[in-house]
Amino acid sequence: MAETDFDVIVIGSGPGGYVAAIRAAQLGLKTACVESRETLGGTCLNVGCIPSKALLHASELFEEANHGTLAKFGVKLGSVELDLDTMHGEKAKAVKELTGGIAMLFKKNKVEWLKGHAAFTGANSIDVAGKAYTAKNIIIATGSSVTPLPGVEIDNEVVIDSTGALALPKVPKHLVVIGGGVIGLELGSVWRRLGAQVTVVEFLAEILPGMDGEVRKEARKIFKKQGFDIKTSTKVTKVVRNGAGATITIEPSAGGSAETIEADAVLVSIGRRPNTDGLALEKAGVRPDNRGVIEVDHSFRTKVPGIWAIGDVTPGPMLAHKAEDEGIAVAENIAGQTGIVNHDVIPSVVYTHPEIASVGKTEEELKEAGTAVKVGKFPFLANSRAKTNRDTDGFVKVIADARTDRVLGVHIISSLAGTMIAQAAQAMEFGATSEDIAYTCHAHPTHSEALKEAAMAVTGLPIHI
Ligand code: FAD
Ligand code: NAI
Secondary structure (H helix, E strand, O other): OOOOOEEEEEEOOOHHHHHHHHHHHHOOOOEEEEEOOOOOOHHHHHHOHHHHHHHHHHHHHHHHHHOOHHHHOOOOOOOOOOOHHHHHHHHHHHHHHHHHHHHHHHHHHOOEEEEOOEEEEEOOEEEEOOEEEEEEEEEEOOOEEEOOOOOOOOOOOOEEOHHHHOOOOOOOOEEEEEOOOHHHHHHHHHHHHOOOEEEEEOOOOOOOOOOOHHHHHHHHHHHHHHOOEEEOOEEEEEEEEEOOEEEEEEEEOOOOOOEEEEEOEEEEOOOEEEOOOOOOHHHHOOOOOOOOOOOOOOOOEOOOOOEEEOHHHOOOOOOHHHHHHHHHHHHHHHOOOOOOOOOOOOOEEEOOOOEEEEEEOOHHHHHHOOOOEEEEEEEHHHOHHHHHOOOOOOEEEEEEEOOOOEEEEEEEEEOOHHHHHHHHHHHHHOOOEHHHHHOOOOOOOOOOHHHHHHHHHHOOOOOOO
């Protein structure tokens, strides 16, 4: 190949793209990363993981103070007031620090940041803001954006997407959330804690599709107890703006009589779709499927030599850590090493209270595949630390192969589920059996002991229940 400007150009600086760019540069490859946003870090750092977790944390503190949780432990406060501007300010600071941190890492690692929108002009060439660049390898890491609901226009004032829901200037009286998935429940939790009445309209018979069935049922019970109004098997047929609010028409998913709900804000959170429009992929010969997804092999190669793809534009869960791991692996593969991601062991966490975390297969998936399993469950009601903290919602469920005892899935609802799931993921990555977890010494008193007890329950012999 003729001399190119770069060894690697990465399109997109989200958790997939920026990590791929840094690793490629660390491995001695001359690397650039194109980003059309003002700041680096993609959806995750700018309008996703980070700002949502900032508001989840702050709103949880507010609820603890406001709803008497602190008072129950003898921490008495005077009147509690919400200062939403300060809350948004802290969120913005976290985003600024973290996105600025990526710019520093780019400098440190000598990754060149090409500012602007990239479009292919050939298999090894792109245009960015009117300038042509060539590279031996191009990695597509352009991420995803919100799936629109046909006929419903997002204005980000009343009818909002997740970005609008992260920036509401005041607490809506009534927020209607369309879609009982991760975004709907996380951002619905934020505004419920800050005082909104929240109604979730979910098309399917249960919230949180894709999660383990028992977890979904338990989560719904807990969210209802918290005050969410959850309407499952229900679809939204119309959203009409009326001055400062909107009228939402709903009817049973299977058809039936319609009713209307009035709301001050409507959050559309029915999923996300890959960003493959506007890249002129046809000029490079890359063909996404009809949903915009780019198929790759296990090395993250597309069908066009020299073009690779990672993160939300590729199949699999749309998660930041999946994109990051793929970013490392693709750079290692380009450098001639062997970069691998084990897609069977990718944890996922819903950062509500309690958190809902999962890794591996659900019981339903395993039944469907005809795999005989043994299941161990342990409730936090019987965990001493959870009891001490008055924090007993949820359980741990360990699913193991009935023949080999190898752990195939772990599902946790608990305030600390997101942290606990890392241990389960590591055990599964090492091919652990439920007995391996059961015979690992766990510190006392910790929530993690519930994982040990659930593993012990796989063979039927937990101690504390
Ligand atoms: P992205 O982060 O989407 O980055 C792609 C970047 O490419 C963008 O900055 C975009 O501007 C840029 N780009 C696109 N096209 C072009 C082009 N042609 N030229 C130049 N630049 C371009 N995941 C988690 O794991 N944990 C969470 O807690 C979590 N919370 C979330 C909360 C919300 C509200 C949302 C919306 C998502 C959340 N996610 C979370 C999902 C996570 O953000 C994504 O899975 C992750 O960002 C995907 O990374 P990526 O690198 O594939 O793409
Ligand atoms: P989602 O796929 O999690 O949930 C969408 C929900 O909307 C589903 O329950 C679906 O059945 C429902 N739905 C679809 N069409 C509908 C309709 N017409 N009417 C009513 N309900 C409808 O998608 P969501 O919440 O938008 O999030 C997108 C992605 O972003 C997630 O899948 C996840 O990958 C990522 N994300 C991850 C987070 C995390 O890891 N904590 C946090 C936020 C987002």
